[in-house]
Amino acid sequence: MAKTIDRQQMLMELYKSAFPAVAKYVARLGGSFDDAKDVFQDALVIYYEKTVTGQLSAENNKAYLLGIAKNLWFRKYRDEHTTEPLQDDVLNMADVAEDQISSNKVLRYLETAGKRCMELLSAFYYHKQRMKDVAEQFGYSGERSVTVQKYKCLEKVRDAVKQQSLSYADFIE
Known part of the structure; x- marks a missing residue:
């Protein structure tokens, strides 16, 4: 039970510290606030799964989470904004x-x-x-x-x- 509370608190702290940077990045590339929330939540799920499975230490890896979010947004942006040569x-x-x-x-x-x-x-x-x-x-x-x-x-x-x-x-x- 204590481990679950620690993880929840860690995720909330990551959300508060990392989400503004992700929102700024997504907005700079033409995304909306809802796009930023979707991308960040997907990134948070990926980050959480990696910490639970032991692929990643549960320490405050804000930079790693930001990297996941930026990669997810880049893929989405690239797929939606193809240009004609x-x-x-x-x-x-x-x-x-x-x-x-x-x-x-x-x-x-x-x-x-x-x-x-x-x-x-x-x-x-x-x-x-x-x-x-x-x-x-x-x-x-x-x-x-x-x-x-x-x-x-x-x-x-x-x-x-x-x-x-x-x-x-x-x-x-």
Whole structure:
């Protein structure tokens, strides 16, 4: 009976000390207060099960509990917030007649990635050059380096679009 009271008190203390940090983390990633409560309670159950089975000492492991909660929220956030790759957006835009696309807007967002990125993306997408040729042209050590740089350039463009909260319709006149 005394062991149960000790565990209950330990869990209450963990709840009071760790929940605010979890709530702040979840809120920062776009979650609600209810999301934070759900994630924290799931984490608390996992933590409790590990202490009861002896996989974890019953000492105040606030950091361990926070790690469980952050991992649970990250998984939930990742599963619920999948993004469509930019390449699919570009392919969808190609289906629209060229005169409907506001090339100035597209160009402006491509320019946010920088001149070198624009040249690299142009060589790959517009001029349809092979990765090996692009690597030689831009002085990269190999095709893998070009692939990584192309990805970084696309991420810069994605970030610029996300910052402006733009949708596909914003590019149509």
